[in-house]
Amino acid sequence: MSYINNPILPGFNPDPSILRVGDDFYVATSTFEWFPGVQIHHSKDLIHWKLVAHPLNRVSQLDMIGNPCSGGVWAPCLTYSDGIFYLIFTDTKSVDGWGFKDTHNYLVTATEITGEWSDPIYLNSSGFDPSLFHDDDGGKWIVNMLWDYRSNKNLFAGIVLQEYSVKEKRLIGKPVNIFEGSSIGITEGPHLYKYNGYYYLMTAEGGTGLHHAVTMARSRHITGPYEIDPENPILTSRFDPTLALQKAGHASIVDTPNGEWYMVHLCGRPIPANGRCILGRETAIQKMLWTEDGWFRLEHGGNKPQVKVPAPKLPEHKWEAEPVREDFDSERLNIHFATLRIPLGENMMSLKERPGFLRLKGKESLISTHKQSLVARRQQAFKYTASTCVEFEPDNFQQMAGLVCLYDRQNFYYLRISYDEELGKCIGIISAQNMVFNQPIQEVAIEGWGKIYLRVTVDFDRLQFYYSKNEEDWIPIGSVMDASTLSDNFSEGMGFTGAFVGICCQDMSGNDKHADFDWFEYVERE
CATH class of the missing domain: 2.115.10.20 (Glycosyl hydrolase domain; family 43)
Structure with a gap:
C-alpha cells in the first residue's frame, strides 16, 4: 500500500x-x-x-x-x-x-x-x-x-x-x-x-x-x-x-x-x-x-x-523536481515568486533591461502597503538556505537592497546593503518585531565591492545571515535571531499568512536607485 x-x-x-x-x-x-x-x-x-x-x-x-x-x-x-x-x-x-x-x-x-x-x-x-x-x-x-x-x-x-x-x-x-x-x-x-x-x-x-x-x-x-x-x-x-x-x-x-x-x-x-x-x-x-x-x-x-x-488506488504520478536556483534568464518571473499587493511593472522591476538579471528599482519602505519593490517565495521547510548575488551602488542612507525574511510589514529580518556617511557602502541588518524596529545591526564597510553574495540559513527557530565577496568564504553577520517571530502565532495583528524569503530594493529618497540580482537560490535541508 x-x-x-x-x-x-x-x-x-x-x-x-x-x-x-x-x-x-x-x-x-x-x-x-x-x-x-x-x-x-x-x-x-x-x-x-x-x-x-x-x-x-x-x-x-x-x-x-x-x-x-x-x-x-x-x-x-x-x-x-x-x-x-x-x-x-x-x-x-x-x-x-x-x-x-x-x-x-x-x-x-x-x-x-x-x-x-x-x-x-x-x-x-x-x-x-x-x-x-x-x-x-x-x-x-x-x-x-x-x-x-x-x-x-x-x-x-x-x-x-x-x-x-x-x-x-x-x-x-x-x-x-x-x-x-x-x-x-x-x-x-x-x-x-x-x-x-x-x-x-x-x-x-x-x-x-x-x-x-x-x-x-x-x-x-x-x-x-x-x-x-x-x-x-x-x-x-x-x-x-x-x-x-x-x-x-x-x-x-x-x-x-x-x-x-x-x-x-x-x-x-x-x-x-x-x-x-x-x-x-x-x-x-x-x-x-x-x-x-x-x-x-x-x-x-x-x-x-x-x-x-x-493513498488512492491510482497510478503514481511524480512531477519533475523544481530547480533550486533561479537565474533570471526568462522574461517572466518563476511561478513560485510573489510580490506584495500589486504586480511589479517595468517602473519597479525588469527582467529585460539587463538580460540574465532581475533589476529591482527602489520604491517605498518595507512597511508600505502600496509600492514595494520586493520579490519573494514561501518558506516551505523547517530548515532551508537561501542565497543571492547582488550588484548595488547606493548614494545615500535612504537607498538599500538585499535579502529579506519576512512575515509582513510588522515582522521581518533584512540583510541590506546601504550607505553610511562614515563607512561608505556598507552592509547590516534591520529587523522588526511587531513594529518594534532594531536598526541597523552590525554595520560593516564593503566599500569597493562590486558583486556581493548574501545568504540566510534557517533551522526551525534559528536564523543566521552571512555575506561573501566570492560565494566561497561566508562571513556570519549579526547574532542568531529568532525565526519564529515570522509566524501568525507571534504577530499582534491579524496574522493569516506565512514566512517568505526573497530580495528587495528601497529608495526612500525617490530617485529609483536600482539593484541587479544575478540569481536567487532556495535549498531545503533535512
Whole structure:
C-alpha cells in the first residue's frame, strides 16, 4: 500500500478548495495580500502536487494596493461545470479589530485551468468565504458566512444562501440564512455538496487557530432546515495538543474516479521550541468514507488528523523536481515568486533591461502597503538556505537592497546593503518585531565591492545571515535571531499568512536607485 504524507502543500497554503475534473485533481488556496492571487496546485494521484496556476494575475482582476496585512484574497472556492472553471474569492479591504470588515466577493471563470481567467463579476459584500454550488437541476447557488459588526450579536451570524444567474451574471432573489452554526461557533468556510438525496453543508468552526474544526449538517432541501451531524466535529485537533497537525479545519471534499473519498483541510505544525507555526497554515488531506446512515467520517475512525494517510488506488504520478536556483534568464518571473499587493511593472522591476538579471528599482519602505519593490517565495521547510548575488551602488542612507525574511510589514529580518556617511557602502541588518524596529545591526564597510553574495540559513527557530565577496568564504553577520517571530502565532495583528524569503530594493529618497540580482537560490535541508 502506498501512502500520502501530510501536509501535501507545505508552507503558506491555507483554506484549500479541492476539485476533480476527469483524472486531474486541483487545489486552490488563499494568498491574502500576496500577488498574483490564488495558488492552484495539480495532482494525478493526491500524493504529488505541482503549482501550475495563479488565476488572478492582473490588476483588472485584483487591485490590492493599500490592502492591510492579511487582507486581500481569502478562501477561494474552485468548481467546474459544463466545460467552465469557476473561481470565487473574497478581496478583504479591512480586517482591523472585531467590528467592521469590508469583504467584497467576486467570481472569475476560465475554460482552461492554466489559461486566462476572466475579469471579475461582483457578487456581494455581506461576509467572506463565498462558495459556489452547482445543483444537478442546473441551478447555481452561492453560500457565504454573514458578518454582523454589532458586538452584542454573533459576529459570525450564519451561512447565507442566494441564487446565482449565469445569464444575468449576478445574484438574484433574496439571501436566506440557512445555518446559524453549531455550539462550537465562529461559523465560516461553507461548502455545499449533494449526495444520496441530501444537501450537505460543510463549515469551518472554532476559529482558524488551535480550536479550529470541521463540522457537517444536512438537509433534504437546499434552504434547510439543516440537521447537525450528531458526532460533530468530524475533524479537529483541538482536544489533543500532542498531534503533529494542529489547527485542523476549513475543509473541502472530493471523490476519485474509482469512488474513494478524501478531504483536504487547513493545518499548522507547531515547532517544539515555542509552539509557533513558522510555516504558516498549510494544506493536509485525510481519507474519508460515507456511513450507512449517511454521514461523512474519517476512514481511520475518530476525528483526529493523521500525518500518514492511505493513498488512492491510482497510478503514481511524480512531477519533475523544481530547480533550486533561479537565474533570471526568462522574461517572466518563476511561478513560485510573489510580490506584495500589486504586480511589479517595468517602473519597479525588469527582467529585460539587463538580460540574465532581475533589476529591482527602489520604491517605498518595507512597511508600505502600496509600492514595494520586493520579490519573494514561501518558506516551505523547517530548515532551508537561501542565497543571492547582488550588484548595488547606493548614494545615500535612504537607498538599500538585499535579502529579506519576512512575515509582513510588522515582522521581518533584512540583510541590506546601504550607505553610511562614515563607512561608505556598507552592509547590516534591520529587523522588526511587531513594529518594534532594531536598526541597523552590525554595520560593516564593503566599500569597493562590486558583486556581493548574501545568504540566510534557517533551522526551525534559528536564523543566521552571512555575506561573501566570492560565494566561497561566508562571513556570519549579526547574532542568531529568532525565526519564529515570522509566524501568525507571534504577530499582534491579524496574522493569516506565512514566512517568505526573497530580495528587495528601497529608495526612500525617490530617485529609483536600482539593484541587479544575478540569481536567487532556495535549498531545503533535512
